[in-house]
Amino acid sequence: xxxxxxxxxxxxxxxxxxxxxxxxxxxxxxxxxxxxxxxxxxxxxxxxxxxxxxxxxxxxxxxxxxxxxxxxxxxxxxxxxxxxxxxxxxxxxxxxxxxxxxxxxxxxxxxxxxxxxxxxxxxxxxxxxxxxxxxxxxxxxxxxxxxxxxxxxxxxxxxxxxxxxxxxxxxxxxxxxxxxxxxxxxxxxxxxxxxxxxxxxxxxxxxxxxxxxxxxxxxxxxxxxxxxxxxxxxxxxxxxxxxxxxxxxxxxxxxxxxxxxxxxxxxxxxxxxxxxxxxxxxxxxxxxxxxxxxxxxxxxxxxxxxxxxxxxxx
Ligand code: NAD
Numbered sequence: 001x002x003x004x005x006x007x008x009x010x011x012x013x014x015x016x017x018x019x020x021x022x023x024x025x026x027x028x029x030x031x032x033x034x035x036x037x038x039x040x041x042x043x044x045x046x047x048x049x050x051x052x053x054x055x056x057x058x059x060x061x062x063x064x065x066x067x068x069x070x071x072x073x074x075x076x077x078x079x080x081x082x083x084x085x086x087x088x089x090x091x092x093x094x095x096x097x098x099x100x101x102x103x104x105x106x107x108x109x110x111x112x113x114x115x116x117x118x119x120x121x122x123x124x125x126x127x128x129x130x131x132x133x134x135x136x137x138x139x140x141x142x143x144x145x146x147x148x149x150x151x152x153x154x155x156x157x158x159x160x161x162x163x164x165x166x167x168x169x170x171x172x173x174x175x176x177x178x179x180x181x182x183x184x185x186x187x188x189x190x191x192x193x194x195x196x197x198x199x200x201x202x203x204x205x206x207x208x209x210x211x212x213x214x215x216x217x218x219x220x221x222x223x224x225x226x227x228x229x230x231x232x233x234x235x236x237x238x239x240x241x242x243x244x245x246x247x248x249x250x251x252x253x254x255x256x257x258x259x260x261x262x263x264x265x266x267x268x269x270x271x272x273x274x275x276x277x278x279x280x281x282x283x284x285x286x287x288x289x290x291x292x293x294x295x296x297x298x299x300x301x302x303x304x305x306x307x308x309x310x311x312x313x314x
Contacts, residue, residue: 002026004070004112006057006103007077009036011180012118012172015214016074017041019222021050030066031077032056040179057099064106072114074221075103081182082122085144086278096148097155104159115160116168116225119153121210121241121284122146123171131287134171134237143279157235166235168228170221173241173286176305177214178312184248185309188255192263199256199263204274205249209284210241213305216298220291227294239286246302248276254303258310 003020007013008029013036020027021044028051029041044050055062057077067073079095100117107115124132125140141147153169160167180186191199220240228236249265256263268276275282288298300308 001071002028002069004028004030004066004073006030006066006073006075006099007036008074009033009038009040009052010076011036011040011177012175012214012217013074013076014040014179015177015218016076016221017044019218021047023222025049027051028053028066028070030055030057030062035079035181057102058094060102060105063099063102064109067103067106067110067112070110070112072116072225073103073107073112074116075100076118078118080145082143082145082279083277089144092144092148096145097151100152100155104155107165108159108163112165114166114168114225114229115156116221117152117156117170119149119169119171120146121171121173121239121286122281123150123153124281124284126281126283130283131285132239133287134239134290142281145279160235166228166233168225169235169237170224171237171239171286172217173210173212173239173284175214175217176211176309178309180214180309180313184251185255185306186313188252189259189310189313192256192259192261195263196259196261197263199252199265201248201252201265201267202276203248203268203270203280203282205252205265205267206247206274207276207280207282208245208247209281210245210286211302211305212240212242212298213300213308216300216305220296220298223296224291224294238291239288240291241286241288242298242302242305243288244302245285246306251306254306255310258307258314
């Protein structure tokens, strides 16, 4: 297949690119390098099956050029920082909703058959059912980021049904692993490098969430995409996460232990009953039964994924 990976120089995107290249596909990446890095895809730059376009998807002309002659688009470009929502909602709108709109309009006029989108567990908000299944309702995001992801999902569904392409939407739990440049583990490691005596923990430390290693994520995305290609649905939704979950305090203990440190934990107390920041979902575990029915299973549980990631980032 010839595919486009938007955000392919980013954390998850570059792992997806590695796998697609290893499987023999032709891969074009569109990334503005605002968060990603060319180093993440450097090993493929000389390969004739690989093409890199540096460009900002807020510009519709760049997006039009990039979707030319591709069969599938894996749309991962976004600003994924939930925390910035209260200061910069317009940035989250532009880099999640507007760029998706530009992509869908470009796909309208192209021969592209599939869009695979990385949405997020944050569309469920403070779900009352845990583990949360794909058909949970009402969807009531509590962050601008979650709202923007849900808006993007809705646009993708509407365009797919109207303009005759097919859409596979993944709602991802917290994804961790080598090359990640944000999130709790990355933050803890950096704070402990600056001050090994003390670790500031946002919130009250009891936030409990599910973590999935990036290797399991990419494997799940590709396996479920193959399954999706063999069925009739126009749009389908899959959660990707883990069966277990882990508290922020436990993550702090693992990171400190792996670094051979015994810091004093200082909790900020957080907002709205111990959340790390405004819009932080305190308890998140997704039902992955639907994904498992396709034969996919995570190899690492949340604890193992955290431990592996600390080693990789160190
Ligand atoms: P990332 O920041 O590493 O990757 C995003 C990439 O998009 C970056 O390389 C960035 O340079 C690029 N980008 C941003 N704005 C752009 C623009 N206007 N034009 C072109 N490129 C642009 O983030 P990630 O963690 O790899 O996330 C990938 C996708 O998965 C995102 O859509 C994110 O919302 C989603 N997601 C991530 C997680 C997670 O835990 N990491 C969880 C749920 C969903």
